Amino acid sequence: MSNENIVWHEHHVSKKQRAKIKEQKSCILWFTGLSGSGKSTIANAVEVKLNEMGKHTYLLDGDNIRLGLNAGLGFSEEERVENIRRIGEVSKLFVDAGMIVLSAFISPFKQEREKVRKLVKKSEFxxxxxxxxxxxxxxxxxxxxxxxxxxxxxxxxxxISSPYEAPKKAEIHIKTDKILVEESVQIIIEYLQERGYLEC
Known part of the structure; x- marks a missing residue:
């Protein structure tokens, strides 16, 4: 299908303005890891903490997305790539809305994670x-x-029957067999605080 007749519509309210009234800087916290690694558990705990701090967030989780937006997708390599592409585009919209979006997905392929990274500014992923x-x-x-x-x-x-390509240079690297959930949350919150994401 051709996109030649589709033009991006510029909004009168900017991403910066949306984030400013929320007193935060929008970004994607992209949680990646094997099934059972603790992605959703930690992402949920981080969102609870951010909510307690008065921050505006939304958590995108693998199973929930596949029950709705991506309900028609299976688990072939091609469909898993499309699954992440769609999630990336949704995450980008949340960033544009001035939100801190927490995306918790296995996202096993490095190339697909890098495509999502390139959808937003360097500091936003x-x-x-x-x-x-x-x-x-x-x-x-x-x-x-x-x-x-x-x-x-x-x-x-x-x-088991499909590879997981581990990140080589993740912004935040957490080994859940070494530390507790609470410690993991603190590491992430401190990262956001130190780099000014939790202030306007």
Missing amino acids: IEVFIDTPLEVCQSRDPKGLYKKAQKGEIPNFTG
């Missing part, structure tokens, strides 16, 4: 690598997905 050993994730297995994947019931499962 913060990659948070939730680095948890595969054996720890398997021992947690909160949804029983690893057991199903090992039986061949789930094809293209990251860490």
Whole structure:
């Protein structure tokens, strides 16, 4: 389908103005890691803390997105790439709205994460690598997905039958087998505070 007749409509209210009334700087906190690594748990805890601080946030989570926006997508490599592309575009809109958006997705492929990074300004994308050993994730297995994947019931499962390309230079690197959730949250909040995201 051609986009030649589609033109971006400029708004009269800018991203900076939207963020200013919220007394914050908008950004994407992009949580990536294996299934069971703790992405959603930590992202939820960070959002609770930011909410307590009076910040304007929204959490995008893998399962929730697949129940709505991306309900028609499966788990082939092509569909997983499209899943992340759509999430990236939605995250970009939240940034434009002046929000701090927390996106928690396995997002296993480096190239796709980099595409999302390039959708916004350099300072607006913060990659948070939730680095948890595969054996720890398997021992947690909160949804029983690893057991199903090992039986061949789930094809293209990251860490079992599909690769995970770990970030080499994530802005925030957290090893959840070494520290508690509360400590992880503090690391992220301090990063945001030190770099001025939580003030106008």
